Amino acid sequence: MEYTVKSGDPEKQRSACVVVGVYEGRKLSPGARRLDEAAQGGLSAILRRGDLEGKTGQTLLLHNPAGLLCERLLLVGCGKEKDFHEGRYRETFTKMAKTLAATGATEAVVYLTELEVKGRDIAWKLRHAVESVEMALYKFDRLKSHKTEKKRPLRKLILTVGKRSELAAGETAVRQGLAISAGMHLARDLGNLPGNICTPSYLADQARELEHQYGVKTTVLEREDMEKLGMGALLSVARGSRQPPKLITIEYKGGKDDEPPVALVGKGLTFDAGGISIKPAAAMDEMKYDMCGGATVLAVIKACAELKLPINVVGVIPSSENLPDGDANKPGDIVTSMSGQTIEILNTDAEGRLILCDALTYTERFHPVAVVDIATLTGACVIALGAHASGLLANNDQLARDLLNAGKYAHDRAWQLPLWEDYQKQLDSNFADMANIGGREGGTITAACFLARYTKKFKWAHLDIAGTAWLGGKQKGGTGRPVPLLTTWLIQRVEAGAAK
Numbered sequence: 001m002e003y004t005v006k007s008g009d010p011e012k013q014r015s016a017c018v019v020v021g022v023y024e025g026r027k028l029s030p031g032a033r034r035l036d037e038a039a040q041g042g043l044s045a046i047l048r049r050g051d052l053e054g055k056t057g058q059t060l061l062l063h064n065p066a067g068l069l070c071e072r073l074l075l076v077g078c079g080k081e082k083d084f085h086e087g088r089y090r091e092t093f094t095k096m097a098k099t100l101a102a103t104g105a106t107e108a109v110v111y112l113t114e115l116e117v118k119g120r121d122i123a124w125k126l127r128h129a130v131e132s133v134e135m136a137l138y139k140f141d142r143l144k145s146h147k148t149e150k151k152r153p154l155r156k157l158i159l160t161v162g163k164r165s166e167l168a169a170g171e172t173a174v175r176q177g178l179a180i181s182a183g184m185h186l187a188r189d190l191g192n193l194p195g196n197i198c199t200p201s202y203l204a205d206q207a208r209e210l211e212h213q214y215g216v217k218t219t220v221l222e223r224e225d226m227e228k229l230g231m232g233a234l235l236s237v238a239r240g241s242r243q244p245p246k247l248i249t250i251e252y253k254g255g256k257d258d259e260p261p262v263a264l265v266g267k268g269l270t271f272d273a274g275g276i277s278i279k280p281a282a283a284m285d286e287m288k289y290d291m292c293g294g295a296t297v298l299a300v301i302k303a304c305a306e307l308k309l310p311i312n313v314v315g316v317i318p319s320s321e322n323l324p325d326g327d328a329n330k331p332g333d334i335v336t337s338m339s340g341q342t343i344e345i346l347n348t349d350a351e352g353r354l355i356l357c358d359a360l361t362y363t364e365r366f367h368p369v370a371v372v373d374i375a376t377l378t379g380a381c382v383i384a385l386g387a388h389a390s391g392l393l394a395n396n397d398q399l400a401r402d403l404l405n406a407g408k409y410a411h412d413r414a415w416q417l418p419l420w421e422d423y424q425k426q427l428d429s430n431f432a433d434m435a436n437i438g439g440r441e442g443g444t445i446t447a448a449c450f451l452a453r454y455t456k457k458f459k460w461a462h463l464d465i466a467g468t469a470w471l472g473g474k475q476k477g478g479t480g481r482p483v484p485l486l487t488t489w490l491i492q493r494v495e496a497g498a499a500k
């Protein structure tokens with residue numbers, strides 16, 4: 001979709017469609033009121049007939065509205081004005097996009113951007129307008145032989161701002177919204193692709209694709225390279241699979257040469273059957289999404305490159321399958337990680353931390369200023385936080401705060417859990433330096449405690465995205481989270497640096 005930013009009065013628009021909001025109780029938004037005046041009360045007369053109360057989710061499309069210049073007028077219900085918060089604002093755009101796409105209009109001038117959202121400025125509103133529309137129009141049908149190719153003539157949205165002085169901020173916001181959406185699109189596609197297509201080799205090819213598109217530097221370590229580095233934990237997981245493992249590194253250099261990078265480390269487990277500690281059959285197909293952390297890394301680097309952010313970012317993606325096999329890890333097996341620490345594998349299904357710990361040790365060589373790992377790591381996180389917040393754990397409070405704040409701005413929120421020393425003893429092993437599981441209690445925390453043993457050399461945060469990276473049930477599909485959170489965090493780092 002093409003987006004432009006413009007300021008101008010709604011009653012003067014000759015567009016194919018003008019979009020305005022109506023709050024519950026048929027309360028007209030400012031833009032709707034101006035149209036009503038221009039139409040000499042024609043709009044409120046129509047509403048009095050009872051076709052649109054203004055509840056969220058309601059829409060009313062009027063053709064050739066009397067007294068107005070536009071071909072169509074789309075009214076979108078916004079719910080109670082006093083309850084109109086960030087989530088509602090985004091939902092209004094979702095509804096608008098889906099409704100417009102079903103009409104014959106090729107473009108629309110949108111006044112929903114004028115709706116008041118507490119504490120949010122025009123930049124926030126335009127960015128979230130773009131993201132909500134892009135999210136709503138996403139579809140994944142490349143594996144269907146009959147494409148649901150409905151002619152969608154809608155090509156262009158003109159997002160309005162109240163004053164000309166807001167145009168520049170609006171345009172920057174649109175660019176950011178588009179870059180984040182492009183990243184989310186990639187993350188969702190990769191997540192939705194099945195395990196037989198999206199293998200570790202496929203992910204590596206995607207990273208090479210970014211190299212072609214944006215000139216980032218992609219390096220892929222093969223099994224033999226990992227053997228030389230002593231990545232015994234990662235390799236032990238890959239032994240159960242016929243797909244060769246890959247350790248993918250992508251370096252985005254937008255900053256100064258000598259500026260240390262931010263590192264993003266993403267779990268790229270392309271299918272998790274659990275290994276010998278095999279998972280139950282129900283919903284096991286969803287374990288194709290176990291590479292969403294890795295997809296997030298590719299996506300955030302794509303967004304950085306699109307925005308040409310003046311910052312250095314290195315992405316590291318350990319990638320493997322986790323399957324039962326004659327050569328697979330067995331409960332009780334002990335492996336030596338690249339760090340030298342030994343691990344007793346009491347449950348082969350706790351494989352994410354095994355591939356991540358070696359990737360984290362490998363990340364040391366980039367001397368990162370901060371490291372964030374992203375992983376669909378624990379079912380316990382889904383129980384604790386559901387699908388609304390990613391779990392956040394960190395060994396540095398400032399880093400945690402920055403990520404939480406970025407998540408709030410991005411409407412892609414995280415919630416912090418404690419990383420207290422007290423939990424560490426749950427990982428005690430009788431035979432090795434640590435066990436790979438810490439029991440049912442505080443499962444998300446003990447998983448992070450395990451990773452904490454490999455991240456002592458840097459500022460580090462861990463995002464458990466098991467509940468947020470995809471949705472199950474009828475709306476099954478990747479969400480593109482936490483691409484908005486992380487990209488926003490990087491944008492805000494750049495902004496903070498520039499202010500210094």
Ligand code: BES
Binds near residue numbers: 349377380443
């Ligand atoms: N990929 C899973 C985590 C997961 C499970 C994410 C369900 C989303 C939904 C991870 O590899 C795993 O299996 N974790 C185990 C750890 C346990 C054995 C300590 C889990 O959460 O059950």
Ligand code: MN
Binds near residue numbers: 322
């Ligand atoms: Mn697992």
Ligand code: ZN
Binds near residue numbers: 269349352
């Ligand atoms: Zn897993």
